[in-house]
Amino acid sequence: MSNEAQIELVGVDKHYGQFHALKDISLTIEKGAFVALVGPSGCGKSTLLRSLAGLESITGGTMKIAGEVMNGVPPRKRDVAMVFQSYALYPHMRVAENLTYSLRLKGTPKDQALKAAEDVARTTGLSQLLGRFPRQLSGGQRQRVAMGRAIIRHPKAFLFDEPLSNLDAALRVHMRKEIRALHDRLGATSVYVTHDQVEAMTMADHVVVMRDGVIEQQGRPLDLYDKPASRFVAGFIGSPAMNFVPATVSEDGQGIVLDLPGASRLSLGRSLEPGRNVSAGLRPEHLTVTQTQEAALRLPVGVVESTGSVTYISSDTDPEITVVVHGRSPLSAGDTMGLSIAPENIHLFDVESDRAI
Amino acid sequence: MDISQTAIADRRREANPISRFLASMRDGRGFDILLVAVPLAFLIALSGLPLVYNVVMSFQQVDMFSLGTFWRPWVGFDNYVAVFSQPETWPILRNTVVFVVASIAGQFLIGFALALFFTMDFPGAGYIRGLFLVSWVMPGLVVGAIFNWILAGDFGVLNYVLKSIGLISENIFWRSDIAFSLWAVIIANVWLGTAFNMILLAVGLASIPKDLYEAAALDGANAWQRFWTITLPMMRATIGAVVSLGLIFTLQQFDLFASITSGGPNNSSNVAQYWAWELSFRQYDFARGATISTVMILVVMIAATIYVRSTRHEVRG
Numbered sequence: 001m002s003n004e005a006q007i008e009l010v011g012v013d014k015h016y017g018q019f020h021a022l023k024d025i026s027l028t029i030e031k032g033a034f035v036a037l038v039g040p041s042g043c044g045k046s047t048l049l050r051s052l053a054g055l056e057s058i059t060g061g062t063m064k065i066a067g068e069v070m071n072g073v074p075p076r077k078r079d080v081a082m083v084f085q086s087y088a089l090y091p092h093m094r095v096a097e098n099l100t101y102s103l104r105l106k107g108t109p110k111d112q113a114l115k116a117a118e119d120v121a122r123t124t125g126l127s128q129l130l131g132r133f134p135r136q137l138s139g140g141q142r143q144r145v146a147m148g149r150a151i152i153r154h155p156k157a158f159l160f161d162e163p164l165s166n167l168d169a170a171l172r173v174h175m176r177k178e179i180r181a182l183h184d185r186l187g188a189t190s191v192y193v194t195h196d197q198v199e200a201m202t203m204a205d206h207v208v209v210m211r212d213g214v215i216e217q218q219g220r221p222l223d224l225y226d227k228p229a230s231r232f233v234a235g236f237i238g239s240p241a242m243n244f245v246p247a248t249v250s251e252d253g254q255g256i257v258l259d260l261p262g263a264s265r266l267s268l269g270r271s272l273e274p275g276r277n278v279s280a281g282l283r284p285e286h287l288t289v290t291q292t293q294e295a296a297l298r299l300p301v302g303v304v305e306s307t308g309s310v311t312y313i314s315s316d317t318d319p320e321i322t323v324v325v326h327g328r329s330p331l332s333a334g335d336t337m338g339l340s341i342a343p344e345n346i347h348l349f350d351v352e353s354d355r356a357i
Numbered sequence: 358m359d360i361s362q363t364a365i366a367d368r369r370r371e372a373n374p375i376s377r378f379l380a381s382m383r384d385g386r387g388f389d390i391l392l393v394a395v396p397l398a399f400l401i402a403l404s405g406l407p408l409v410y411n412v413v414m415s416f417q418q419v420d421m422f423s424l425g426t427f428w429r430p431w432v433g434f435d436n437y438v439a440v441f442s443q444p445e446t447w448p449i450l451r452n453t454v455v456f457v458v459a460s461i462a463g464q465f466l467i468g469f470a471l472a473l474f475f476t477m478d479f480p481g482a483g484y485i486r487g488l489f490l491v492s493w494v495m496p497g498l499v500v501g502a503i504f505n506w507i508l509a510g511d512f513g514v515l516n517y518v519l520k521s522i523g524l525i526s527e528n529i530f531w532r533s534d535i536a537f538s539l540w541a542v543i544i545a546n547v548w549l550g551t552a553f554n555m556i557l558l559a560v561g562l563a564s565i566p567k568d569l570y571e572a573a574a575l576d577g578a579n580a581w582q583r584f585w586t587i588t589l590p591m592m593r594a595t596i597g598a599v600v601s602l603g604l605i606f607t608l609q610q611f612d613l614f615a616s617i618t619s620g621g622p623n624n625s626s627n628v629a630q631y632w633a634w635e636l637s638f639r640q641y642d643f644a645r646g647a648t649i650s651t652v653m654i655l656v657v658m659i660a661a662t663i664y665v666r667s668t669r670h671e672v673r674g
Binding site for chain 2: 053054055074075076078080081082084086088089090091092101102105106149153
């Protein structure tokens with residue numbers, strides 16, 4: 001991977017009438033990178049992707065693809081390929097014609113176009129299906145045609161707009177790997193929009209978390225997990241979601257501690273002025289169930305759900321605390337569980353600004 | 358009553374044909390059959406029988422004295438031979454073809470252009486498109502009367518416009534000049550049918566998914582290429598339906614001929630459907646009128662077959 005910027009956004013703004021959809025977005029995507037735009041619906045991630053494609057016009061800022069300013073350049077001259085959520089296959093064309101559509105528009109000779117289609121069909125596993133119409137394909141096969149249609153063009157960037165959301169769970173996991181493998185093989189630059197943080201975390205080199213039209217945080221997937229910049233990112237990344245507990249910083253004999261509701265107390269491995277109200281973030285997988293007497297937290301058990309390999313235990317408290325236990329747990333509703341957590345795994349957020357402390 | 362008694366009562370009811378009939382009417386196939394039977398009886402009585410009667414009449418000798426009976430002398434294809442040996446037959450059939458082709462072409466092209474225009478969602482598009490429907494709901498005779506004024510030779514507004522933009526130097530007597538009389542009716546018919554074409558085509562356009570155009574744009578297609586490679590192929594079924602319906606409606610067009618030219622002068626604007634009426638109800642030659650109608654039934658049936666087939670082969674999804 002080189003450090004050359006393939007896509008460069010500086011201060012991009014987008015208004016729909018009164019609605020401010022993208023607010024001062026600055027983002028650099030290196031050549032060969034796989035970047036995921038992730039966020040809840042309405043956060044502007046799709047708008048940003050469609051702006052990159054030229055399907056939406058931006059109202060401010062600069063957008064560069066491969067060094068060229070793209071503001072106002074129509075989609076067909078941007079040399080980017082997009083894979084749509086609906087796949088947007090041409091229903092009146094066979095698979096081969098769908099794949100070669102862009103080549104035929106460019107005036108590529110028929111035999112060359114067909115050869116390119118056969119090559120792409122081989123890499124995407126469509127060789128047997130070139131003569132079919134899209135309506136004769138399964139969801140996964142349509143997805144491959146949509147990918148093949150993008151690959152055949154050797155574009156400057158691939159844009160994916162929630163391409164896996166119409167597939168069933170098993171196929172989604174499979175296609176996740178396949179898309180990533182394809183990206184690596186082609187050495188392409190990819191921008192991938194999804195609302196599924198697991199997809200973003202597993203596929204991307206670089207994750208951009210968006211919320212209400214702004215970039216909340218960006219970085220490598222595990223950096224976002226380890227050092228979320230805000231309560232929003234902390235709650236969005238990781239599954240099941242992080243527990244948030246209101247807490248007060250105080251001091252006991254040994255050092256700085258955190259007072260939690262219910263007279264619980266967690267020791268905090270860093271210094272912070274006592275008396276400050278904070279929100280403590282505890283990841284379900286960082287909490288361990290221990291003997292009640294040595295536990296920092298003692299909570300009544302509410303619901304116990306087991307998938308066999310993992311057990312989710314929710315407390316019968318407000319706010320609810322979820323714990324993930326590997327294997328099975330002898331606990332059941334009505335029991336009291338003791339929990340402990342390593343001090344370095346406690347995340348603290350300011351109550352006012354929601355920023356990490 | 359316990360369960361076995363209920364079963365016995367049920368069985369007893371099943372044995373009774375009247376209650377069995379009522380039960381099937383309430384929740385069985387009987388109700389389905391009834392729903393189909395009523396419109397079917399209606400269609401047979403009011404469309405099927407007259408159609409058959411008309412076909413039978415074209416093989417009979419019909420005059421004022423035998424008009425009241427069904428059992429008239431059978432003459433085989435004599436009426437057909439007679440009709441096709443009349444000197445005016447071929448010019449009238451030629452007029453019919455010109456009328457149908459020109460009307461459909463005009464209605465379709467203008468209707469498609471308007472439908473495409475209204476896909477650009479500008480303010481007020483909905484209202485203006487609604488206004489276009491006015492032409493479609495107007496009775497043909499009223500449209501004819503309006504076009505009589507527009508097309509008037511001495512003071513008609515069409516001549517005025519054409520002269521003002523320099524297309525013609527002399528007034529055209531649209532309704533009485535044999536070179537223009539048929540076109541006078543075609544112009545009125547195009548106006549009458551355009552809105553219908555526009556609405557059907559607009560529905561077809563609206564059903565093409567937007568993301569196909571976006572995908573095509575990203576694949577490098579300009580507006581013209583998108584029209585030829587996405588819009589037209591996706592509209593194939595709709596276009597087939599619109600043209601077939603246009604053929605049927607155009608062959609039914611009678612009011613405009615009655616109100617604008619009455620087929621004249623000297624049959625120069627006469628077409629098969631108006632001629633059939635003239636023969637039957639002006640000259641009281643019912644057999645020949647029926648003969649021409651039967652020929653037209655064949656043509657319309659071919660069009661209807663094409664229409665049904667084109668809507669069956671919908672290419673979607």
